[in-house]
Amino acid sequence: MSMTLDFLIKGGSVITGDGKTHLEKAVIGLSRGELVVIAPGDPEPGLSAGHVIDATHCLVFPGIINAHAHNCVMGPSMPSGSAAPSQSEVNWQRNRHLLAGTTTLLNVCGLALPEELRIGDTHPLDIQVSTAHSPANIRSALSVDGKGLHQRHLQMTVETALLAGAKALGEVGGGQTLGGGAQEYKFIPQAVRRHTGRDIHPRIARRLRDAVVGRYLRPEDGANDEQLQDELVACGLADILDPAAARNLILASVMPSVELALAGFEEIARCAERTGYPAIFHNSTPSVKTLLGVAERYPKATLIAGHSNHPMFQPREAVDYAVALKRRNVIIDVSTLDCTTTRWRNDPANLDALVEAGCVNTISTDFAGGHWDTIPEALHRIIRKRQMDPAAAIALATGNVARTFPQLAGDRGFIENGKRADLVIADHANCARIRHVLIKGKLVVSDGVVLSDG
Incomplete structure (x- = not known):
């Protein structure tokens, strides 16, 4: 040669x-x-x-293909359409991903525009955006935040965003709109601070949410006044909150966006089947049954159950729902979150359960309030624990993602x-x-x- x-x-x-x-x-x-x-x-x-x-x-x-990340473009942040991150924050996140071996990244905040990819530099990381510009998703964002949304975002449609270069649909729903992580580390603590002047840890916010509306966001599952009082004492908040005030704070922060966010599942699944683009859905206890339903109704669509190791699931639930979703040809994605090495709010129990059950198709980071662990850290853990051999583990972040997202990564992986x-x-x-x-x-x-x- x-x-x-x-x-x-x-x-x-x-x-x-x-x-x-x-x-x-x-x-x-x-x-x-x-x-x-x-x-x-x-x-x-x-x-x-x-x-x-x-x-x-x-x-x-x-090169790693991360198809579920946030705050890497100068556009509305998260499915809540929150204010755009600073250029410094965007550069920091991009460098973290690049240094961890990510070469292609899909920013799935959902309401950013393809034109907001560039921030005046020539960063080598290949970053693309997704679109969730459907009526219910926009209304859901506005109900919880929406401070980063301007007229051009509100008038955008999925079809126009795809023509402008968006590479996938979603993320449909989010921790802000479906009571998940961002409610724990941002919105509930902000509500408590406004009402009491005191800061609370996200773990405390999670305990309050679960006490008031349960893991499935059903107020009827919540604790009674006596039980909620006991929880406030255990959380060290009984001196500043009574059960009625705590309940009202949680309901006002968590619930207004939920029905709208779930309505967005139908809109985006329909778009996925019509356009042929894959769609990413927030998969957690409040949304999984809705996701199962749209998977039944749109069997030709490529649907991805994002972060199927979400901490609102218990390990057995995570596996059982993943099995049910896979029967409907839904792609099971897990996210590193902060559960591999950082463990600020989360632990690896759900990740381990899904990997060991053979349910996982792809892996991503998501965001975890910016405390996300890297994909190679999670892969190394999977390999070290002998849950998968190295070739199969590496495919979760490379070839499997390329097959799932052909418009994003069909020429690589x-x-x-x-x-x-x-x-x-x-x-x-x-x-x-x-x-x-x-x-x-x-x-x-x-x-x-x-x-x-x-």
């Missing part, structure tokens, strides 16, 4: 992203942003390149000839220790440092 390449990567152990192939030692050649050589063993004579990376003692795998040259080179013993990252055949992270001219 006689060939001159742009990049030659040699000596590494290679996982191709198809869920089963793991080459103990292989050579990878890149030319004009594409993969053109993948072969076991050492480079053949006559194979040369402008740049060579010695990946001995390293693991090489496709696998190490095979003709695919886009998005690659990660990591420590062979721990895939979370990222050394190099390449996007479109260009080195954008080298020895753990983002290259400014990548």
Whole structure:
């Protein structure tokens, strides 16, 4: 073989992203942003390149495709349409993802516009947006916040957003509109602070929500006054809140957006079947039965049950509902949240249960109030616990995502000839220790440092 390449990567152990192939030692050649050589063993004579990376003692795998992340564009934040994050925050989040091996990211706040992708820089991370611009989703956002929504967002439609470059539908519902994480770390604490002047931890907000409306957001499941008083004492709030005030705060914060958010499931599922674009849904206790229903009614649509390890589920519930959703051909996504290493609010019990039950199709980060753990940290945990072999685990973040989101990532996610040259080179013993990252055949992270001219 006689060939001159742009990049030659040699000596590494290679996982191709198809869920089963793991080459103990292989050579990878890149030319004009594409993969053109993948072969076991050492480079053949006559194979040369402008740049060579010695990946001995390293693991090489496709660039990670994160199809459920937030606050990476300068547009309305979250399904609540909250004020846009600052440029500093956006840059910080983008760099965190890139340094963790993500090369393609879908920002699923849902109400941002494709034109809001750019923030005046040339960050190498390939970031795209989704759309949830349907009437019920917009009304749901306005009912809980909506401070980041302007006329152009309110007038946008799903079809127009797709024509402008959106790559998927969703996220439909959210922690703000369906009583989940953002209610715990933002909206309920804000309501308590306004009423009492005291700050509360998100874990306390979760306890109050569960006491008043239960994990399924049904007020009839809530505690009576005596039980709620006991909970206020246990939370250290009895001196500033009585049961009536606590109940009113929770109901006013959590419930106004719920019916509207659930109505958005029908609108977006219908769009998914009509357009052929995949749709991401907030999957938690208040929404899972609605998701099961739309999966029955729109069997030709590609529907993704986002963060199916949501903490509002108990482990057995998470598995049982995932099995029921998979029977209806729904893709089961799990998110790292903050449950792998940070564990600020959440633990890995639901993630473990779903992986061990063989339910998981894809993995993402979501946001977890900005405290999200990286995807490779979760993959390393899965591999170390022998819940999946390395090839199958890596596919959760690469090939499986590419198959699920063809408009976003149909040309990447696998190490095979003709695919886009998005690659990660990591420590062979721990895939979370990222050394190099390449996007479109260009080195954008080298020895753990983002290259400014990548």
